[in-house]
Amino acid sequence: MTPRQSRPTHLANLDLNLLVTLRALLRERNVTRAARNLGVTQPAVSASLSRLRRHFADELLVRVQGAYVLTPLAAQLAGQVETVCAATERLFATGRAFDPATTQREFTLLMADYPATVLGPALSRLFDRDAPHAALHLQLVRETLGSGAGDTIRLVDGLVSPSLGHFRTPGVGSVPLFRDRWVCLVSAGHPLCEAAAFGIEDLARLPWVVPYHRDDGYPSAAPATRQLTALGIRPRIAVRVESYRAVPDFIAGTRRVALIPERLTARLPSAHGLRTLDCPVPLDSLEEHLWWDAGHDEDPAHSWLRELVARAADSLEP
Structure with missing residues (x-):
């Protein structure tokens, strides 16, 4: 495809349904499976893929030896679209009545593999029991969080990490979870x-x-x-x-x-x-905390999530 000339993109001119389709396509790497997961027809997803290809001036999915693979741009978009969709769902869920037993909301937690290993089993059981229709997206930290950690927290529901100086910023809430040595x-x-x-x-x-x-x-x-x-x-x-x-x-x-x-x-x-x-x-001692953007403080769903993570930590052996 010919490279698309850079021009300002205005939110009012975008079809935000394309975000959901893009997420499904990048997850499944298959038009048929993406359509099945979205509950729409395959031609509808194919049409959306064509629009996305025109917008990004990129094939996004290319067939290699009988299977679709992501282009380099699509691989770059995959992480971004997950973050944007999760943030959008949180935004429109704010202020609504929340019932963990029926919610289908996806919650995103960011942590290293160490707290994921320690907290994971208890957190998984609590999620399955109390919110069987909710989804948990666990993002693993790939590198040391630096001075941009405050911005990172705003893009997820919560971050599990030791107490570090760059988290001591206004607008970030925290609660201690567990200690280790x-x-x-x-x-x-x-x-x-x-x-x-x-x-x-x-x-x-x-x-x-x-x-x-x-x-x-x-x-x-x-x-x-x-x-x-x-x-x-x-x-x-x-x-x-x-x-x-x-x-x-x-x-x-x-x-x-x-x-x-x-x-x-x-x-x-x-x-x-x-x-x-x-x-x-x-x-x-090593003390892991749950950190979150204080803008979520009044969100009933987020309050429930914070309480659930704290309960998982409380169930750990001393």
């Missing part, structure tokens, strides 16, 4: 496992696996790296991962070491061949 994770055959005692200097000499550490120097906003910085350790980082759950895979069978939340280690399979050790000096 940091432990050292090493391979079962690591020399530290046999040591009568070890200190900070021993840890400083070892290669580290660090989650969510940006490669832009110190200090870092990543919780584990901030703890190391407070101890005066500038670790030799052997592996950086955008996941807490991936850390053990890069520890097993090596001389590397990592700081990891203790609640997460309780969920590691025994086959990993790993050991947890107490840090030689006390570390700050």
Whole structure:
């Protein structure tokens, strides 16, 4: 398609139903399945796809070896359309009577895989029991949240994260969920496992696996790296991962070491061949909070969601 010339887009000139169709098409990557999910005919979705292709001057879906795949632009739009549709649904649901037993609203929570692992089972059960027709969209954090975290919170229903300075801004509400403590994770055959005692200097000499550490120097906003910085350790980082759950895979069978939340280690399979050790000096506790845009404070559905997340956290073992 010929590139479309850039021009201002006015909301009044847009058919917002196309957003819903675009979301279904990017989710399903198939016109027939998108039509079935939307409850409309296949020709209607095909017509909408043609309009979307003209608007974006892009094919969006292209057939490759008998299946449709997203174009690079469509892949870029996929995350944006989910956020916009969720925000639009929240906007038009505000102020209406809310019944969790019948609502079909989709709630979006953003968190790293660590709190998702800890909170997930309890949260899933509560959602299934109390709001069986509601949808939960769990977005996983892919990198350390920086100074733009306040803007990120406005695009989702809630963010689960440790308490960091850039969240202390007007218009952001929060409630503590649960505490955890940091432990050292090493391979079962690591020399530290046999040591009568070890200190900070021993840890400083070892290669580290660090989650969510940006490669832009110190200090870092990543919780584990901030703890190391407070101890005066500038670790030799052997592996950086955008996941807490991936850390053990890069520890097993090596001389590397990592700081990891203790609640997460309780969920590691025994086959990993790993050991947890107490840090030689006390570390700050890790406290996860639920953060939200205070503009949702009066929304009954959002109040219910906050209470549900808090109940899931309350059900955790001490």
